[in-house]
Amino acid sequence: MTPILEMHGITKTFPGVVALKDVHLSVRQGEIHALVGENGAGKSTLMKVLSGVYPHGSYDGRIVYQGEECRFSGITDSERLGIIIIHQELALIPLLSIAENIFLGNERARAGVIDWGETFRRTRELLARVGLKEAPNTRVTDLGLGKQQLVEIAKALSKEVKLLILDEPTSSLNETDSEALLDLLLEFKRRGISSILISHKLNEIARVADTITVLRDGASISTIDCSGGPASEDAIIRDMVGRNLEDRFPKRDPKVGETVLEVRNWTVHHPLHPDRKVVDDVSFHVRRGEVVGIAGLMGAGRTELAMSLFGRSYGTRISGEALVNGQPADVSTVSRAIDAGICYATEDRKTYGLVLDETIRRNIPLANLQGVSNGLVVDDARELAVAGDYRQRMRIKSSSVAQEVVNLSGGNQQKVVLSKWLFAGPEVLILDEPTRGIDVGAKTEIYTVIAELAAAGKAIVMISSEMPELLGVSDRIYVMNEGRFVGELDAESASQEAIMSLIIRSGQGR
Template sequence: MTSNILEMRNITKTFPGVKALQDVSLEVKRGEIHAICGENGAGKSTLMKVLSGVYPAGSYEGEIHFEDEPVEFKNINDSESLGIVIIHQELALSPFLSIAENIFLGNERQKNGWIDWNATNLEAAALLARVGLRDNPITKITEIGVGKQQLVEIAKALSKRVKLLILDEPTAALNDEDSAHLLDLILQLKEQGITSIIISHKLNEIKRIADSVTIIRDGKTVETLEVAANTISEERIIKGMVGRDLDNRYPDHTPHIGEEVLRIEDWTVHHPTDHSRVVIHGANLNVRRGEIVGIAGLMGAGRTELAMSVFGRTYGSNITGKVFKDGKEIRTHSVSEAVKNGIAYATEDRKRYGLNLIDDIKRNVSGSALGKLATWGWVDANQEFVVAEGYRKSMNIKSPTVAAITGKLSGGNQQKVVLSKWMFADPDVLILDEPTRGIDVGAKYEIYTIINTLAAEGKGIIVISSELPELLGICDRIYTLSEGTITADVPRAEATPELLMQYMTQEKE
């Protein structure tokens, strides 16, 4: 028996017009945590879908050996029967079923042809205990947060007697506390003999838990590094991912700040259903042309709620306060009013609210400003194509055509489509909510460059981010938000992580 639990040899996978994988090889040792790194679109998820049978044998070239035996999977059930379980970035839980029902969905505990609910709930409780959850197994998925849902997915994998657990961006949507708990759990599973493959863009997490790191670039294996050999640094991984050194992760930014473009005064927002609860307390902020302004706050501080309430009152109730554009008070009571007055908002959840994933790039780009393409009420399809093609090239959207379905793009390229959509609308103020969430360092640099370009054109930019280094790296000023209250307005020259955190945790008086 070899020391490897998995060997993938010369895997090549082709889609129409695109070679997603080319002679990729991967070796994973028994009992290790093996990380896979690469830019968005490098082929990481495609490789794991080949391994798990999502892309069945015959749809790719190459060989897979698991536990020293050649294997060919026709579907995901084949791989799971051998103990290979994949947890996708988009969680596959049924929201209206209970935790226990989700864990054993398709793998029901039965007695005399009927589901044995006592056995189901008892086994589910034992599995939840293994992953550190104390919730009642009959609790519906809709009643627990994303962090706990991720743990339910792992409990579901354990119910299938998992030997090799594949986690695709497991902490992308989690806060710091939930992320730390999940990483600790992966380490505990390693102690129990379970091998894990983790795909992640968070290099600090990889350095913390991984034993080995394989880097994939442009559908090809670049190298595999051993953590124990002390050969791994974030800079080394980045160079392998993007093919070049990123001496500075943030592009140079020379401010060209002009007159005030947006001012919000005494902005108060109540919860959409619990009208007695105040979510935003008398917020005051302003943005000038050419200025990049950050909003920093812990989870639940009200950052997204503030942005959405300003953008067409898409969040909240009993909203009071005033919005001024170029010194004149404006109405933003609907999305159309906000857009008409030159305000745009790129949501943190691009898949749910920012894009139509089943439509093509062309229609997603044009969707925010169809009136610019209309003649006598009809959209000029040729001009629509020309506009989208221009953004595909200028934004470096990795797709052979603007007719490609947006949902098939990588996260970084989807985010570029979101930005293209709002750039086409030509707003004066652009609010970017977590603009680099879930995308790799190379794509992040491109997004930062786009933000700088927009600011240089005289746009007022507001950036909401959970990553303090990001705000410190790109912003001219940073507002801090704590429990729905703006606690400070910090110039870039004075901002430090420690100072921002002090204001972010400041309690209301």
């Protein structure tokens, strides 16, 4: 098969940082080519060079596409040739319709007037190609994340895509939506469309990839041909991190103490539809030194439970009781929940967990400014000392505490979030999807931090959509479905099959 794309000797530098060093990439016509590597390895930077986000002249090296050398001055140039990139953060306008989003900037018009008949007809064709049955005038905000991702792909098809680049397309999707998206990529492959897939989910890559290129520290380390069968995960991980990961989940000897958090009969109603319960009469407890997992499908109510406990950050008509160390806890506001010893690390660290354009130094003390203040004034020396201490303790890879968190890798951003909450001195730490969008090496570091926190006597609640992660980290697991807890499993009896069985049986019984 002839290459549709060849990138030769790509080198890209930023002030003080070499992001890409002599990278080579070759993608064949009609193949799915996976690009893997740790956060900060250079994957997204390489794709921004390819798509013209970083224009010709801002990097060294050559791009050859369909046999011609290309010098893109912007993303419009690459799109004109059929190179379409879909970023991890979707570029859709929520309050516009599907049709308006698909043809935004590429309107179907006659004599300067939008032809809505043609727009809707073409939209229906494109939606059919990606397996969506929604009406063209449906607002994007009324779609789930999986369907929004498909709208992005339909938008790419409207531009006559020949090479589709997907950056972590399944990071926010449930298992069903992820499977549907991967099936769609395989269908595109049958139609001769090439794809570059960036993902940290090695099981998904093993399922669909024809070729895998591994980047590490801005350099291309290896290219693996999967025509003879799926590549070994251990081999991929070794190339990604430069070492073997013998134990992805740190071995623990749990020393579980008395109950720290007890929740009784907790019920939460939907903020926009007050008659609908999203958390229904949930009761559970977490003990000192224990990691308690909450399993469930997307939409089960896990995040809604966590956010409602953390200062009623979500929901309405909330009822029930929360106790910390046997005493009723006031969790009516975020500040009172923190004062009661409950902290919550959100699943969306970039929107709700961090101030991205601020430094590590400014972010870490945010939940406990009193700890770095003299009265109403922040003590710069104390703030610097606290940030430096947590940077060292949490092994945050950065040039200094003066580095803006927007420029950190996903794993190091997550460590800043955890540092922020640890400095607040919690009794209970709720972690919502703590490794989402993080590579396998950084995941192991986060698991190690969780194990260390439990060993230090913290009570940990962990929500995760990755069952192997829950099984590898948790001492007990509650299973949630349709807003209710439908089962509890200890570490010995827990398995993916047991969790899914509880979910399925509870669904059949309601």
